[in-house]
Structure formats: C-alpha cells, structure tokens
Amino acid sequence: MKYLSEFRDYKSAKLLAKKINEIAKHNWTIMEICGGQTHSILKYSIDELLPEKISLIHGPGCPVCVTPLEMIDKAIKIASRNDVIFTSFGDMLRVPGSELDLLSVKANGGDVRMVYSPLDAVKIAQANPGKKVVFFAVGFETTAPANGMAVLNARSLGLKNFSILCSHVLVPPAIEALMSGFNSNINGFLAAGHVCTVMGFDEYIPLSEKYKIPIVVTGFEPIDILQGIYKCVSLLEEGKPVVDNQYSRVVRKEGNLEAKKIINTVFEVTDRKWRGIGLIPKSGYKLKDEFSDFDAEKIFDLGDIIVDEPEICIAGEVLQGLKSPLECPAFGKECTPENPLGAPMVSTEGACAAYFHYKKQKVN
Amino acid sequence: MEFQLSCPIPKSEYDKILLAHGGGGTLTHQLITKIFLDQFGNEYLNQLHDGAVFEINGTKFAFTTDSYVVNPVFFSGGNIGELAVNGTINDLVCCGAKPLFISTGFIIEEGFEIEELWKIVLSMKDAADKANVLIVTGDTKVVEKGKGDKIFINTSGIGIVYEGLNISPKNVKVGDVIILNGKIAEHGIAIMSEREGLEFETKIQSDTAALNGLVEEILKVSKNISVMRDPTRGGLASALNEIASSAKVKIEIYEERIPISEEVMGACEILGLDPLYIANEGKILIFASEQDAAKILSVMRNHPLGKESTIIGKVIDKGEGLVTMKTLIGSTRIVDMISGEQLPRIC
Numbered sequence: 152m153k154y155l156s157e158f159r160d161y162k163s164a165k166l167l168a169k170k171i172n173e174i175a176k177h178n179w180t181i182m183e184i185c186g187g188q189t190h191s192i193l194k195y196s197i198d199e200l201l202p203e204k205i206s207l208i209h210g211p212g213c214p215v216c217v218t219p220l221e222m223i224d225k226a227i228k229i230a231s232r233n234d235v236i237f238t239s240f241g242d243m244l245r246v247p248g249s250e251l252d253l254l255s256v257k258a259n260g261g262d263v264r265m266v267y268s269p270l271d272a273v274k275i276a277q278a279n280p281g282k283k284v285v286f287f288a289v290g291f292e293t294t295a296p297a298n299g300m301a302v303l304n305a306r307s308l309g310l311k312n313f314s315i316l317c318s319h320v321l322v323p324p325a326i327e328a329l330m331s332g333f334n335s336n337i338n339g340f341l342a343a344g345h346v347c348t349v350m351g352f353d354e355y356i357p358l359s360e361k362y363k364i365p366i367v368v369t370g371f372e373p374i375d376i377l378q379g380i381y382k383c384v385s386l387l388e389e390g391k392p393v394v395d396n397q398y399s400r401v402v403r404k405e406g407n408l409e410a411k412k413i414i415n416t417v418f419e420v421t422d423r424k425w426r427g428i429g430l431i432p433k434s435g436y437k438l439k440d441e442f443s444d445f446d447a448e449k450i451f452d453l454g455d456i457i458v459d460e461p462e463i464c465i466a467g468e469v470l471q472g473l474k475s476p477l478e479c480p481a482f483g484k485e486c487t488p489e490n491p492l493g494a495p496m497v498s499t500e501g502a503c504a505a506y507f508h509y510k511k512q513k514v515n
Numbered sequence: 516m517e518f519q520l521s522c523p524i525p526k527s528e529y530d531k532i533l534l535a536h537g538g539g540g541t542l543t544h545q546l547i548t549k550i551f552l553d554q555f556g557n558e559y560l561n562q563l564h565d566g567a568v569f570e571i572n573g574t575k576f577a578f579t580t581d582s583y584v585v586n587p588v589f590f591s592g593g594n595i596g597e598l599a600v601n602g603t604i605n606d607l608v609c610c611g612a613k614p615l616f617i618s619t620g621f622i623i624e625e626g627f628e629i630e631e632l633w634k635i636v637l638s639m640k641d642a643a644d645k646a647n648v649l650i651v652t653g654d655t656k657v658v659e660k661g662k663g664d665k666i667f668i669n670t671s672g673i674g675i676v677y678e679g680l681n682i683s684p685k686n687v688k689v690g691d692v693i694i695l696n697g698k699i700a701e702h703g704i705a706i707m708s709e710r711e712g713l714e715f716e717t718k719i720q721s722d723t724a725a726l727n728g729l730v731e732e733i734l735k736v737s738k739n740i741s742v743m744r745d746p747t748r749g750g751l752a753s754a755l756n757e758i759a760s761s762a763k764v765k766i767e768i769y770e771e772r773i774p775i776s777e778e779v780m781g782a783c784e785i786l787g788l789d790p791l792y793i794a795n796e797g798k799i800l801i802f803a804s805e806q807d808a809a810k811i812l813s814v815m816r817n818h819p820l821g822k823e824s825t826i827i828g829k830v831i832d833k834g835e836g837l838v839t840m841k842t843l844i845g846s847t848r849i850v851d852m853i854s855g856e857q858l859p860r861i862c
Contacts, residue, residue, distance in 0.1 A: 155784065156843075161771075164844035196846035242787075258531040267715075267786070373844045489541055499787070508851045 158372030159195075167377040168200040171384055175204045179387050180336055181380060182329070182472050184322055185291075185343030186213030186500025187371045193505040195373040205384065208472035211325050212343050214290040215242050215498035216470060217425040220458040222318045223248035226287050227256055229316065229451050236262045236279060238272040239287040240294075242498045247491055249458045269294075269301035269315070276305065276313035285447045288315040293345045295319050295436055296410035299417035302438070302445045316447040317438055320423055322346050323354045324434035329471060330362040337472065339383040341369040341376070344398040349414075351406030355394045363392040370398040417442055426494055427460070427467030466493030469502050476503040483507060539749025539794075541852050562683070563761065565606040565744065568676055575676035577612035579603060582669040588631070591705045592720030595668055596635035598796060600642035600650075603672040604725040605745040609799070611682035612674030614646060614727055619670050620654040624663035635666065646725035648672070679738045686741040687762035691830040692808045694801040696729065696815055697722070697823040698774040699751050703793030704782045715785070719778050724797030729821050732814045737807040744800045749853060752791040752838065754800055755828075756852040760836030768828030768850065769841045792853045802830065 157163070183189060189209045192198060198207055211217050227248045230237035237253070244253040244265060257263040262282070266272050269286050276284035288298040298315060305313040322343060329337065342355055347368045355366045365386035369379030379397040386393060396402055414436070423435025438446045460466070463481045468474040476482050476495065486492040488504055495501030499508075535542045552560065559567040566579025583599040600617060607614040619639070623632065643650050676682075702721040726745065733740070742762070746754035751773070759766045775790055783790045797820060803811055808826060815821030838850040 155780065159843040161843060161845045194848060195842045195844050196848045197844075199846045200844070254533050254535070255529065255531065258529075258533050373842075489545075509848045 158374040163374050167381055171381050172202045174388055175202050175384050176388055178204045179338045180206045181339045181383050182208045182210045182337045183341040184210040184212040188376055189502050190500045190505050191371050191376055193509040197373055197376055209502040210472055211470040213498055213500040215246055216494040216501045217320055218289050218318050219424045219426045220249055221456045224456045225453050226316055227251050228453055229285050230256045230261045230263050234283055236282045236284045238264050238266045241265045243287055246494050246497045269298050273301050273304050273313055276310050283312050286315045288317045291320055291322055291346050292350045296413045299413040302417050302442055314445045314447040314450050319436035321434050324431050326358055328431045339365045339387055341379045342366050344370040347402045349407050349410045351404050352394055359392055359394050365392050366394045368396040368398050368402050427470045461492045464493040466495050469495055476506040539753050565609040568610050577607050577610035577674045577676055579606040580671040584667045587709050588665050590709055590721055593723040594635055594638055596639040597642040598723050599668040599670045600639050601723050601725045603670040604646050604727055607672050607674040608727050608730045609743045609745055611680040612676045614648045614672055614674040616651045617648050617670055617672045618652045619650055622656050622663055622667040624658055624665050625660040627665050646727050677734055682742055684742050684758050684761035687764055687802050687830055689830050690805055691741055691802045692805050692826045693828040694824055695827045696799050696821040698776050699795055700779045700790035700793035702796040704779050722795055722797035724820055726799050729818045732818050733811050736810045736814050739804040739807045742802040746795050746798055746800055748794050750792040752850045755838045759838050764830045765832040765834040766828055766838045767831045770843045772825055772827045774823050
C-alpha cells in the first residue's frame with residue numbers, strides 16, 4: 152500500500168539500523184513525545200534493532216494518559232445524568248476515574264456513545280433535541296481543530312444542546328517542563344508528527360536553541376521512527392542542536408494554516424494539570440469566553456472534585472520518562488489492562504499497556 | 516455438599532457485565548472460567564472447544580450452540596440469519612464433524628418488519644441448503660419494543676465426527692504448520708463501517724461462509740490435523756492464543772504471510788485497530804503436520820473458499836501458551852490476548 156508498506160519494509164529497516172549503529176559513537180537518550188510512536192516502537196520491537204548506546208524513553212504524549220483524574224470524574228458525573236448523551240473517542244471510555252470508568256457508567260444505564268469524530272457528536276445533538284449532548288474534547292493540538300470545528304458548526308446550526316468538556320494539552324510546554332527540571336537527562340526528542348502537521352514546527356526552534364537539544368519531527372511507521380532516530384543521532388554526534396523534519400511528506404514548517412485559524416478562533420491557552428505530572432503553565436487550551444455556551448464545565452454544576460491517585464502507581468514517572476513501566480511494582484500484578492491503576496495501562500498508546508502487550512512475557 | 520454462595524469473581528474487578536465481557540478477550544475468558552466453568556464444568560465443557568464431542572453407541576457426535584446479536588442486522592455481504600447458520604456449521608466443522616442438523620431460536624422485538632424476517636429466513640434456508648444441513652427444530656419468542664434489538668438468533672447444531680479424525684489442542688505438536696484460508700478481518704470491518712457513529716464508506720464485505728465443503732476436501736487428502744479453529748470474535752490473535760494456551764505450546768506467525776486486503780488495512784489504520792483482533796466469519800486455522808502441508812494447501816487453493824490459503828506460522832516449541840510474530844521489519848513481538856473490546860483511538 153502506498154505510504155504504508157514502504158514504511159514497514161524489512162530491507163529499509165535493516166539498512167537504517169545498520170546506519171544508526173555506524174554513526175552512534177556515544178551514549179544517547181532520546182525521548183519520543185507521542186504515544187503513537189511509543190506504540191509503534193513496541194509493536195515493531197524497534198528497540199531490538201538499535202545499538203545499546205541508544206536508549207529510547209517514552210514521553211507524555213498519550214492524551215488518554217495525561218487527562219487529569221478530576222476531568223475523568225467530571226466526565227463521569229456528566230455522563231451519569233439522565234438528560235445527557237455523553238460522546239467520546241473510544242479509548243477514553245476505559246480510563247479509570249477515581250471510582251468508575253465511562254464504560255461502567257454505560258453499563259449502569261448512562262447514555263455513553265463512542266464516536267469517531269466530534270462532528271458526529273454534533274449530528275447526535277441535532278437528532279436528539281431533547282437531550283444535552285456533550286463531547287469529551289481531549290487530545291493534543293492534533294484533535295483541537297476538529298473539536299473547534301464541532302463548536303463552530305454547533306453555533307452556526309444554532310444548537311443549544313451541544314457542549315464540549317475541554318481538556319486539551321500542548322506539546323511544547325511539556326518539552327519545556329521536562330527539560331527545565333523533571334527530566335533533563337534527555338539528549339534529543341522525536342517530536343510528534345501529527346501535532347506538527349497541525350502546528351508546524353516553528354515553536355520548537357526556540358526550545359531546541361534554549362536547551363541545546365536536537366528535535367526531529369517524526370512520523371509513526373517503523374521506518375519513519377528509525378529515520379527520526381537516525382537524524383537525531385546524526386545531529387547529536389555532529390553537535391548540531393537544531394530542529395529537523397523527518398515527516399516532510401506530511402508536515403510543513405508553518406503547519407496547517409486553516410486548522411490553526413480554527414484553533415485560534417475557538418480556544419485560548421490556559422494552565423493545565425497533567426495526570427501524573429502536575430500543573431504545567433500555559434500547557435492547554437480552553438474555550439474562549441465567547442463560546443461559554445458550549446463549555447460543559449460552565450453548563451453543568453460539577454462542584455469541587457478532589458481526587459487521589461493510587462499511591463502504588465508510578466504513572467507520573469513513566470510519563471516523564473524517568474522510569475520504565477517494568478520498574479513499577481504493580482506492573483502486570485495489581486495493574487493490568489483489565490484492572491488498570493493508571494491511565495498508561497489503558498490506552499494502546501500508553502507506555503504501560505504497550506509494554507504489557509508486547510513485552511511482558513519476554514520479561515517474565 | 517458445599518455450596519458456594521459468594522460470587523467467585525474478585526471484588527477488584529467489574530461488578531456489572533460490560534460489553535467487553537462479550538468481546539472474546541480476557542474478560543470473556545474470565546467470565547467463562549470463573550462463572551460458567553466453575554459451576555458447569557465437566558470433561559466435555561472443560562476442553563473449551565468450539566463444541567462438545569461425545570460418543571453414543573460407538574458413534575462420535577459433535578454438538579454446539581451460538582447466539583447472534585449482530586447490529587446492524589443486514590450488513591454488507593450478509594445478514595444475521597446466514598451468519599447464524601454458517602457460524603454453527605463452522606463450529607461443528609472445527610470439532611472435526613460433518614454438520615447434519617441445526618436448530619434455530621428467534622427472539623424478535625415487537626415491531627420488527629415481517630419482510631425483513633422473511634429476507635433473513637430466505638438467507639438461512641439458502642445457507643443451510645448450500646451446506647447440506649437441515650434446520651430441524653426451532654423456537655420463536657417476541658419481546659416488547661425496547662426489550663430487544665430487532666432480532667436475536669440462536670442456533671445449535673449436531674454433526675458426526677469424521678472417522679479417524681481426532682481434533683484437540685492436546686494433539687498439537689512442535690513442528691505443526693498453521694494454515695489460514697484467506698484474508699482476515701473482513702467481517703469485523705464490514706460491520707464496524709455500518710455502526711452508528713463510526714460509519715465510513717467501504718466496499719469491504721463480510722466473509723460469512725460455511726466451511727464444511729472446504730474441510731471435506733482437506734480431509735480427503737489428510738487426517739493429520741491436530742486442531743481447526745474459526746477465528747471469529749477476537750480474531751486471529753485470540754484464536755491462536757487460545758490454542759497456544761490449551762496446547763501449552765509456543766506459536767510463531769509471520770506478519771508478511773498474513774493475508775489482508777489493502778482496504779481492510781487502510782480502515783484499521785484510520786481507526787487505530789489491529790486487524791489480528793478483528794472478527795472473521797469464513798476463515799479457518801488448520802494446525803497440520805508439516806509433511807501433509809503441501810497437499811492440504813493444494814486442495815484448499817482449488818476450493819472457492821481457500822484460493823488464498825497460506826501457511827502463516829508454525830508451532831515452534833513447548834511452553835506456557837505464547838504467540839509471537841516476526842514483524843515486517845524483522846523484529847519479533849508478542850501477540851497477546853486482547854483484554855477487552857478494541858476501541859478506536861483518539862488520534
């Protein structure tokens with residue numbers, strides 16, 4: 152398949168692995184930001200192909216994983232109401248809140264529906280004027296344009312029964328937070344190709360300069376990731392801390408201007424709490440005041456939700472690349488995909504779930 | 516006698532049935548072992564095969580049952596009726612039996628169109644005729660509107676096990692090859708493309724088909740078959756994991772050998788789903804001795820339902836039930852049992 156099979160090709164993979172081996176003279180730690188890349192790395196055992204000098208650590212780019220527990224509890228509170236149809240992307244449904252997950256709300260009689268696009272949630276609102284339809288708007292910059300478009304569509308249709316529960320997060324502030332203290336052992340980053348498809352990569356240039364780290368915008372197929380690693384290791388060995396673009400077949404420097412226009416119309420930057428990491432200043436989007444009528448947090452009386460994460464769960468350290476899921480005492484024991492203690496065990500893009508599915512027996 | 520009064524499922528797990536309990540993954544497995552087997556367990560059921568095999572007056576019979584609740588009722592490439600007939604035939608086939616008689620139970624929601632029921636019944640008759648089985652008994656119940664979802668069908672089937680054939684995971688040997696009769700994941704993707712909220716345009720059709728004709732051809736050339744399994748709910752990966760774990764063997768499959776259409780692959784990429792876990796309704800996995808593989812493949816490829824038959828893997832060692840896959844890029848990864856329903860991901 153065009154743009155697929157050639158990026159999963161055995162010969163290219165072998166050649167790239169050989170080239171990486173040849174150029175790597177020093178030990179380097181590279182973090183892939185995006186959960187989609189983490190998933191690919193483990194699904195294709197890309198780490199097996201790399202020399203020992205190169206360590207891959209997994210970043211906080213799994214939107215399911217970093218959505219704060221309070222937000223999941225808010226979603227559950229809204230979804231449990233009789234007058235609500237709660238809509239969400241599939242993989243948010245199984246994320247544990249402090250007591251329940253959204254699938255349990257559904258099993259208890261709540262009207263919880265999985266949608267593929269937020270625009271489908273708008274259609275559901277049109278078809279169900281007697282119900283309040285709420286869409287759980289999570290994700291990085293990647294999903295923001297479609298979520299923003301849903302709000303704009305709902306407004307132009309004059310819908311009074313559609314709102315979003317907004318919990319958007321942004322990549323560059325997370326890199327800044329990691330580099331400025333949480334985990335400064337990182338030598339280079341693979342930036343998330345899909346986020347950069349929307350946003351471009353201008354924002355990464357000052358980060359690269361400030362922390363003297365190479366940042367390579369990278370795609371998601373195994374050959375993309377190997378090329379990204381190759382570029383990153385080359386830049387490190389040459390002492391060139393710059394931004395490079397491996398995913399040039401999709402990503403333009405300035406990003407997708409139309410998509411950015413929608414984001415800027417609907418959202419504004421806000422401080423955001425990340426599950427397992429804490430508050431990162433200016434690291435999220437919220438709806439602008441003029442769109443308050445579409446803001447589920449303002450429409451529903453949610454009260455104060457105070458939550459505690461399970462003590463044994465080290466999701467925070469995993470999300471910051473400080474620990475591997477395998478270092479968690481609960482991994483594969485108290486914490487499994489059927490009974491996850493932390494969100495990284497839920498989503499296929501979460502590092503813990505990826506290790507559980509693709510690595511656990513090798514470890515055992 | 517000691518009565519067990521408390522529910523044996525630990526409290527830390529779900530206290531209500533979720534959809535994932537019916538997904539064919541570990542939650543389903545948990546339900547079966549901890550609730551049903553716990554109370555119903557016996558020498559036949561404990562084998563957890565597609566059906567029970569038992570002997571009466573020197574003749575070996577296979578007996579199986581399955582319920583069909585597919586939504587939508589009519590989908591690209593078939594409908595709930597032919598699915599119910601073919602599915603039960605295939606379960607009997609996987610027990611090594613020639614299917615003979617089928618029962619059918621209808622649970623119909625008040626308000627269901629008679630014309631639609633007629634279409635379903637016609638397709639069931641057609642499927643039964645094609646497979647040369649008779650529908651010999653049945654039952655009909657109608658439930659109030661809202662108490663069902665249009666129509667549910669249960670079918671049970673009985674057949675006679677072919678002489679000289681002994682199908683059981685216990686017979687799986689190191690060195691057995693694993694043959695698959697064609698492209699995977701088509702039924703699941705065809706259904707998913709028509710589900711509310713996930714609609715997408717595709718030409719992919721369900722692969723629903725009765726496999727008794729194909730297997731009859733195979734048995735003419737070889738009876739050195741350890742196990743046959745139709746990888747329905749939970750897909751190829753779940754079926755292989757079930758066999759690996761009951762046969763206590765390690766299985767290796769080769770990603771480049773697994774037949775899959777570009778269209779299905781594309782749909783899976785867009786939705787973030789792994790085709791290895793997506794349902795098939797006309798596929799069969801055959802574990803056979805290596806020396807018979809060539810002649811088995813040859814007859815399969817001459818049958819309309821086996822044109823793309825290929826060896827997708829091998830039993831490589833004894834062990835605790837592990838399935839691994841040589842990936843397209845040459846590395847090896849584990850192919851795990853899925854824990855619940857596959858959920859389309861965010862981005």
